[in-house]
Amino acid sequence: MSVCLTDKYPNIEAFGRLSRLTHQAISYHPQPVDATRVPSELPGLRTMFTAFHHFRHEQACAVLADAVRKRQGIGVFEATQRRPLALLLTLRPRWRCWS
Numbered sequence: 082m083s084v085c086l087t088d089k090y091p092n093i094e095a096f097g098r099l100s101r102l103t104h105q106a107i108s109y110h111p112q113p114v115d116a117t118r119v120p121s122e123l124p125g126l127r128t129m130f131t132a133f134h135h136f137r138h139e140q141a142c143a144v145l146a147d148a149v150r151k152r153q154g155i156g157v158f159e160a161t162q163r164r165p166l167a168l169l170l171t172l173r174p175r176w177r178c179w180s
Contacts (some may be wrong), residue, residue, distance in 0.1 A: 087114035087123065117143035119151070127155040130138055142178035 086096050086109040096109035110123060117140060119127065127148055136144060153180040161167045 083108065085110055085123065085125075087119075088114050089115060090094055117147055119147055119153070121151070124151075124153060125151055128158065129156070131159045131160050133157045 084107045086099070087109060091109065091111060091113060093109075093111055096111075099107055100109055114123065116127075116136075117128070117135065129144075133141060133144070144154065
């Protein structure tokens, strides 16, 4: 298994430090990556941790559509407060990308 970090605004210093600390088990892509148009040289399962909520509706749909179009899996993980109301709000549908 390999892990490659990407970001629209990559922190090369931090990515490099993490790569060195893990003896290159974690690598990084030094160029900016737009999640709505991931380059074909970066295949594999895409993951987003506590970031998806920052995308506007159109951008979020474009992120998902790009993964579907390129037949790549995607996992979106959002942390929330562990309070009953916060957990209930994560279950409600907010918007749809496809009809």
